[in-house]
Amino acid sequence: MQIVLCDDAEQTAREAAKWVQALLVHKTRPxxxxxxxxxxxRLYQELIQLYQQxxxxxxxCTTFNLDEYFDIAPAHKQSYRSFMQTQLFNHIDINLQNTHLPACSQGQNPRLVGLEYEQHIAAAGGIDLQILGIGSNGHIGFNEPTSSLAxxxxxxxxxxxxMSDNSRxxxxxxxxxTxxxxxxxxTIMDARYVLLIATGLGKAEAVRQMVCGPVSAYCPASVLQMHEHAIVVLDKAAASLISDQQYLKVAEQENQRMIEIYGLQFIAES
Structure with missing residues (x-):
C-alpha cells in the first residue's frame, strides 16, 4: 500500500489527479x-481543468462507476448518474455510451444486473484504475461492514x-x-490500480483501521492491504491517527523516484 500524505484536501485532489492523468495520457483505451x-x-474539478487546458x-476512455442507488431513475437529481453528469461528464469529451453504472430498477433481477455488470467490465478488458472513497465505517463502494471479501x-x-452520513x-x-x-x-480488487482518497477528521478512524488494522470484513477497506498497487492519498486530518508518518513520507519520496525511473505498470502495458 502506497501512502501519499498531503497538507489539505486541495493538494489531495491534485495528487490524485496526477495518477488519472498518467493513465489517460499513456493508455490508448483506458x-x-x-x-x-x-x-x-475536488478530483473531478482538477480533471475538468486539465481537460480544458x-x-x-x-x-x-470507458468508465465504470462503483455503485448506484436501487430503483432510482437516471434523471433523478439524487441518482449517481445525475451526479456524474453534473460533476464530470457534462464538462469533458467522454462518449456517454462508454459510461456505465450498475443501475437496477424494481422490475429487474439484481443478481442478473450484477452479473451483466461484471461481464461488461470483463469485456472492456478490466479496470485500469479504480477511484475510491472510504466511508466512516470503512466501506468501499457500498460494501458495508461484514461484506464478503470475495x-x-x-x-x-x-x-x-x-444512511446517517448520506442524509445531509x-x-x-x-x-x-435504503x-x-x-x-x-x-471486483474492486481486480482493478490493476486502486486510488483511494480520504479527507477530513471524520475519516481518520476508518483510515487507521484500513492502513494499520487487520484485514477484516468489519473494515472492508482493509482488504486493500492485499492489493499489489493500492495508492492511498490522505490529507493531514484523515491521516492523523496513523503512526510513523515520517517513514511514510520517506517511503513516498522513494516511490516517486522509482516511478520516475521505471514508470507505472499500466503505462508499460499500453
Whole structure:
C-alpha cells in the first residue's frame, strides 16, 4: 500500500489527479473506475481543468462507476448518474455510451444486473484504475461492514451509519434510498490500480483501521492491504491517527523516484 500524505484536501485532489492523468495520457483505451460522494468532487474539478487546458482527453476512455442507488431513475437529481453528469461528464469529451453504472430498477433481477455488470467490465478488458472513497465505517463502494471479501456486483442494504452520513445530501421531503447496487470487493480488487482518497477528521478512524488494522470484513477497506498497487492519498486530518508518518513520507519520496525511473505498470502495458 502506497501512502501519499498531503497538507489539505486541495493538494489531495491534485495528487490524485496526477495518477488519472498518467493513465489517460499513456493508455490508448483506458478503463477508469469512478466514485461518487463529496470526496471525489475536488478530483473531478482538477480533471475538468486539465481537460480544458488540453492536457488530457476522455474521448477513448470507458468508465465504470462503483455503485448506484436501487430503483432510482437516471434523471433523478439524487441518482449517481445525475451526479456524474453534473460533476464530470457534462464538462469533458467522454462518449456517454462508454459510461456505465450498475443501475437496477424494481422490475429487474439484481443478481442478473450484477452479473451483466461484471461481464461488461470483463469485456472492456478490466479496470485500469479504480477511484475510491472510504466511508466512516470503512466501506468501499457500498460494501458495508461484514461484506464478503470475495463479493461481486450485487444489491446491498445500507447501514444506519451510511444512511446517517448520506442524509445531509437529501432534503426533508425526499425519500432516502435504503439499498444500492455496488461493485463487490473482489471486483474492486481486480482493478490493476486502486486510488483511494480520504479527507477530513471524520475519516481518520476508518483510515487507521484500513492502513494499520487487520484485514477484516468489519473494515472492508482493509482488504486493500492485499492489493499489489493500492495508492492511498490522505490529507493531514484523515491521516492523523496513523503512526510513523515520517517513514511514510520517506517511503513516498522513494516511490516517486522509482516511478520516475521505471514508470507505472499500466503505462508499460499500453
Amino acid at each position: 478503463v477508469l473506475g469512478l466514485a461518487t460522494g463529496s470526496t471525489p468532487i 488540453q492536457k488530457i482527453s476522455f474521448a477513448n 463479493s461481486r456486483t450485487r444489491l446491498k442494504t445500507l447501514t444506519a451509519q451510511t 445530501l437529501f432534503s426533508p421531503d425526499e425519500v432516502q434510498p 439499498m444500492a447496487m455496488t461493485m463487490g470487493i473482489a
